[in-house]
Amino acid sequence: MNKVINPCSRLVPLCVFVLILSACANEPVRNPLPPEHYNQAEVVDMPGVRVWGDDKSKLLHDDVVQSIRNEKAGLFPRGPEGELQYAALAISGGGDHGAFGAGYLKGWSDSGTRPNFKIVTGISTGALIAPFAMLGSEYDEILKTSYTTIAADDVFEMRHITSALWGESLADNHPLLDLVHDVVTEEVIDAVGRAHNEGQRLLIGTTNFDAQRPVIWNMGVVANSKHPDAYRVFREILVASASIPILFPPVLIDVEAGGQTYDEMHVDGGTVGQMFFYGSALDWKKVIAEASGGKELVDKSTLYVIIDGEIDPESEAVRRRLGPITHRTISTLIKVSAWSALYRMYLHAEQGGYGFKYVGLPDSYEPQVKEPYNSEEMTRMFDIGYEIGLKGDGWRSAPPGF
Numbered sequence: 001m002n003k004v005i006n007p008c009s010r011l012v013p014l015c016v017f018v019l020i021l022s023a024c025a026n027e028p029v030r031n032p033l034p035p036e037h038y039n040q041a042e043v044v045d046m047p048g049v050r051v052w053g054d055d056k057s058k059l060l061h062d063d064v065v066q067s068i069r070n071e072k073a074g075l076f077p078r079g080p081e082g083e084l085q086y087a088a089l090a091i092s093g094g095g096d097h098g099a100f101g102a103g104y105l106k107g108w109s110d111s112g113t114r115p116n117f118k119i120v121t122g123i124s125t126g127a128l129i130a131p132f133a134m135l136g137s138e139y140d141e142i143l144k145t146s147y148t149t150i151a152a153d154d155v156f157e158m159r160h161i162t163s164a165l166w167g168e169s170l171a172d173n174h175p176l177l178d179l180v181h182d183v184v185t186e187e188v189i190d191a192v193g194r195a196h197n198e199g200q201r202l203l204i205g206t207t208n209f210d211a212q213r214p215v216i217w218n219m220g221v222v223a224n225s226k227h228p229d230a231y232r233v234f235r236e237i238l239v240a241s242a243s244i245p246i247l248f249p250p251v252l253i254d255v256e257a258g259g260q261t262y263d264e265m266h267v268d269g270g271t272v273g274q275m276f277f278y279g280s281a282l283d284w285k286k287v288i289a290e291a292s293g294g295k296e297l298v299d300k301s302t303l304y305v306i307i308d309g310e311i312d313p314e315s316e317a318v319r320r321r322l323g324p325i326t327h328r329t330i331s332t333l334i335k336v337s338a339w340s341a342l343y344r345m346y347l348h349a350e351q352g353g354y355g356f357k358y359v360g361l362p363d364s365y366e367p368q369v370k371e372p373y374n375s376e377e378m379t380r381m382f383d384i385g386y387e388i389g390l391k392g393d394g395w396r397s398a399p400p401g402f
Helices: 009-024 058-069 093-109 125-135 137-148 161-165 174-183 186-197 219-223 229-243 284-291 320-350 376-391
Strands: 050-052 085-091 119-123 203-208 213-218 252-256 260-267 303-308 355-360
Touching: 058 203, 058 284, 085 125, 085 260, 093 125, 093 252, 093 303, 119 137, 119 174, 119 213, 119 303, 125 203, 125 229, 137 213, 137 303, 137 376, 161 203, 174 260, 186 203, 186 219, 186 229, 186 260, 203 229, 203 320, 213 219, 219 229, 252 320, 260 376
Parallel strands: 085 119, 085 303, 119 203, 303 355
Antiparallel strands: 050 213, 203 213, 203 260, 252 260
């Protein structure tokens, strides 16, 4: 796939081969949620933890209103005339290129200008960064270690071709599960719950593969659910958000509807969009109006977007062979998906009346090592992000083409 948005580009021809040969394979057993229950299903014993990302949600509206009313004093200071000055952050997918985002956050912290974020959203590798980004600069070293010291075998283990043919993915993601378990500790999850109670919000995006729709998970609600499996479910959602279809197995999440228990198949949130904010699920102006009791408030809030990769078109002479043509096709589709997500976020910001800024790897970046999850290359991307974040430049105020 695309060398920037997805590090697994060299697996594309193999993916196509496996898709063809596995068409007749016996499929693993599951109990899928019937379509007529899509809008009523809840996670088992954990209601109210997610909403569709492409439809207005009263649950989400009420939650954000409540978050404003619950804000910890001094966490989000207003302007001299009472203006709103919220900072929100959306972090894109990008595999090992998450090292850039981790580096940018560290540099931003060291510049002394990084704000407290009211809302942080994440997809794929951005989902793995997002909890620490929301919790603040004291977690920067965890991100640095996570994105500069790991290797490919800390993330996935390729299956034997015969296992892949009769299974559901090319790779085993148990290394990623172990990594998330070690890094996203119970203490981190508890801290997310406390931050939620003080008015912050952590939102993670997955794709409901059966429904072909985006799902927004309210992670503070998961953390505060008091469910005995809350820690496990919290981590499963992060892994689901980073589970690239074909490469990684999907994550099945148990849900209940109509008195019965079923499963939903969730995969990488980047399948339907490389990044997200509230977008179609929320009317920000209505939230502000209700939270303020109808007062007319000047909104000088800003949505910041960190793109873990390059966003501009990249020229390349494509060889006339199936492998390179397949690679270029998929990489183009992924990049267009990123543009589409960025355009939607920009237009929603215009509609919602808040500012918009984004930053990504500079066009001058050229990888020195092609293999994914190479610690030296990830350290290099981290350092690039750090320098840009420290200087405070690199932000753009409109997507390519605007």
